[in-house]
Amino acid sequence: MTKVAMVGAGSWATALALVLARKNMRVVLWSRRQELADLINQGENSRYLPGITLHPGITAETDLEKVLFDAQVVVFAVPSHCFRDLLIKSWPLIRPDATIINVAKGLDESTLLRLSQVYAEEAGEAALDRYVVLSGPSHAEEVGRNIPTAVVAASRNLATAELVQDLFMSPNFRVYTNPDVVGVELGGALKNIIALGTGVADGLGFGDNTKAAMMTRGLAEITRLGFSMGANLLTFAGLAGVGDLIVTCTSMHSRNRRCGIEIGKGKSLAEAVASVQMVVEGVRTTKVAWQLARRQGIEMPITDQIYQVLFNNLTPREAVLNLMSRGKKLELEEVTGGNISWTLHN
Ligand SMILES: NC(=O)C1=CN([C@@H]2O[C@H](COP(=O)(O)OP(=O)(O)OC[C@H]3O[C@@H](n4cnc5c(N)ncnc54)[C@H](OP(=O)(O)O)[C@@H]3O)[C@@H](O)[C@H]2O)C=CC1
Ligand SMILES: O=C(CO)COP(=O)(O)O
Numbered sequence: 001m002t003k004v005a006m007v008g009a010g011s012w013a014t015a016l017a018l019v020l021a022r023k024n025m026r027v028v029l030w031s032r033r034q035e036l037a038d039l040i041n042q043g044e045n046s047r048y049l050p051g052i053t054l055h056p057g058i059t060a061e062t063d064l065e066k067v068l069f070d071a072q073v074v075v076f077a078v079p080s081h082c083f084r085d086l087l088i089k090s091w092p093l094i095r096p097d098a099t100i101i102n103v104a105k106g107l108d109e110s111t112l113l114r115l116s117q118v119y120a121e122e123a124g125e126a127a128l129d130r131y132v133v134l135s136g137p138s139h140a141e142e143v144g145r146n147i148p149t150a151v152v153a154a155s156r157n158l159a160t161a162e163l164v165q166d167l168f169m170s171p172n173f174r175v176y177t178n179p180d181v182v183g184v185e186l187g188g189a190l191k192n193i194i195a196l197g198t199g200v201a202d203g204l205g206f207g208d209n210t211k212a213a214m215m216t217r218g219l220a221e222i223t224r225l226g227f228s229m230g231a232n233l234l235t236f237a238g239l240a241g242v243g244d245l246i247v248t249c250t251s252m253h254s255r256n257r258r259c260g261i262e263i264g265k266g267k268s269l270a271e272a273v274a275s276v277q278m279v280v281e282g283v284r285t286t287k288v289a290w291q292l293a294r295r296q297g298i299e300m301p302i303t304d305q306i307y308q309v310l311f312n313n314l315t316p317r318e319a320v321l322n323l324m325s326r327g328k329k330l331e332l333e334e335v336t337g338g339n340i341s342w343t344l345h346n
Pocket of ligand 1 (some may be wrong): 008009010011013031032033034048077078079080082103104106138139140141214277278279280344
């Protein structure tokens with residue numbers, strides 16, 4: 001029987017554990033807190049995924065060594081800011097042939113690196129051959145309830161991506177593969193910034209037009225940055241791009257969106273984050289993306305305004321005014337960096 005170790009015991013770790021346990025795999029979750037492990041072992045993660053009865057194939061432990069021992073697959077399902085530390089602690093305990101999956105949607109705040117780059121720094125470049133990013137539009141609350149969902153497994157090694165595809169593929173959990181690790185990582189991380197922004201717009205009482213504009217122009221700036229960093233443009237038209245952008249900007253399950261709504265209604269950043277009670281990845285990612293945009297020489301006006309609201313006391317209404325009063329633009333030129341001939345498209 002395949003043993004899967006989950007580093008993390010939050011909402012996403014628990015929902016993914018359910019997908020695998022429904023396929024008769026043995027899944028052991030690592031929690032840093034005994035109290036959370038106890039809840040899971042009693043059959044419900046009432047802290048992070050309330051109302052969903054867990055499968056008997058799922059157990060939880062606080063001893064990382066026990067969790068990782070002899071696991072063929074190790075899934076990192078923790079917020080991005082603790083990935084490096086947990087990888088360093090876990091790596092000596094992981095089987096040398098294990099497949100490593102990361103499901104976090106964020107970037108490394110201190111180095112601006114993507115998480116696969118953090119992994120390569122700590123585990124070695126060769127270990128990227130057994131590393132997969134699993135991403136796409138997938139709220140834990142819905143996966144936990146076995147609602148049809150489609151995601152992407154990205155790896156530089158097709159065989160490893162296919163292994164993870166086979167591992168998770170189920171009647172209600174469909175997995176595509178994609179070789180574009182850069183695009184899949186950036187799509188998953190950067191959409192959280194736009195979800196914060198659409199949340200703010202909702203909190204201000206704006207309507208669907210505003211949301212659609214932010215999502216579309218948000219995707220344009222995500223694509224611009226991603227392309228400059230080596231991503232495939234088409235990835236942003238896929239599940240890890242526009243797919244995840246849609247679900248995160250429109251669902252009440254989204255913690256990023258909910259945090260944005262509270263800010264739009266007038267709460268401070270700290271109050272809004274505290275009200276969500278789970279990780280809000282987009283806050284740190286906004287800081288990283290703001291710096292990456294400067295490094296890459298890419299215009300990211302929405303990210304810039306969200307950054308100013310989160311960290312520089314700009315009011316949401318001033319941010320909206322700033323965005324709406326920007327200079328006139330040609331729509332497609334903004335996505336491609338100016339390689340579009342007007343006559344071709346007239
Ligand atoms: N939830 C979802 O629907 C989805 C989430 N993701 C991504 O998955 C990642 C994990 O998110 P999610 O499960 O939702 O987060 P949650 O907030 O639900 O859970 C976070 C988990 O990480 C643990 N944790 C937090 N900080 C640390 C730390 N410093 N050291 C060790 N453990 C820590 C928490 O433990 P404790 O309770 O002890 O704090 C908890 O087990 C994020 O990057 C998120 O973007 C991706 C797709 C869907
Ligand atoms: O990535 C997610 C769904 O695909 C979860 O988004 P939130 O972190 O905003 O809840």
